Amino acid sequence: MKFDDVQPGVWPELIYPAYKSTVKRGPLQPALRIDASVPVSRNIDPAPRILLPHDMDLTRRGQAAPLGEKIVVTGRVVDEDGKPVRNSLIEVWQANSAGRYWHQRDNHDAPLDPNFFGFGKMMTDDDGRYRFVSIKPGPYPWKNHDKAWRPAHIHFSLFGNVYAQRLVTQMYFPNDPLFAYDPIFNSIPDEAARQRLVSRFSLDHTVGDEMLGYEFDIVLRGRGATPFGL
């Protein structure tokens, strides 16, 4: 595949002082654009047995139903030509409905839910589509500054079809009042790029009286993939 330069403002700033920990952790030198055939043509190939029961239903990993608003999240993963990114590994992780992660370093004074751990994984199908069931995560404080609260979000980790497509991002929910105050969201200079991280409510994907649907499509870098089977 070919990887065009990303337009200025689309990637987040690597040094964004309002997000304090970027100051000493973001590289100061620009990434060196190089021509290397392996990263743009090959990838990991996980065995199907990595997928376990309930990896795609985060509400079914405890003894009982978790607390909170049950949701289904789905979308298509495509490349810059709009071609589906098929049979590709996605990981997700998130806080529970109270805004607490199942993680030893999370000391937010909100309850853990013994029936919700907040992580899953899945493969995209032939249309590049993924789908998982979860609980709508809560916002949580993170001490970056006074009254620093993260907008509710789900973390996504994508492996794409070639190594250079690797991406980690966060999916947000529509109309979150915290967007304007969140340095992580606002480290992305381009308004349209920020808005592409906001999922859409979908009545089509809503499941009866069980759960509301949210749609989050993902475009990975890269174009000119060799058609499958060639």
Add this chain to the structure above:
Amino acid sequence: MSNITTSQTIGPFSHEGWQWAVDFCAAGRLETSAPTIVLHGVLYDGDGNPIDDAQIEAWLPEAAGVEASLEIPGFRRTPTGKAGEFSLRLSVPPRPVGEPVAYVTVFARGLTKHQFTAVFLEDDATLAESAILAQVPAARRDTLVARKDGDGTYRWDIWMQTDKETVFFDYV
């Protein structure tokens, strides 16, 4: 007009969700028909402080065939430890001239976009013929070369900043 999905940091809470792959590639489970080495080092920030909540992934494309019994052949993932340290056992099958021993990806809290890099071994006789290293300014090539520090062990530190800053790539 590019409409790609942009990046966000992994934040501090990746560990539980990422652990499954760490377990699958643990050194104790490694079954390989190739010789192995241990690649170890420390991830440092711009003040020289260790980064203790990062994730490091290594991809060894040529190792997929010799580790075929693993869940993700040729793939490694490890969180950095309390002192920013990481250690990975890598298969080292024959590989094309000038290819790195591993392609490496770095993720961390405070890193708004993951960083691609690659690591070469100092005693690789084909370093001078590497088409990748040839594209790196000579003064910075050393940041991609692991130094032998024991029998089958190599030391490679990753620096996010300073005059030792590791070369990070964007692939064309």
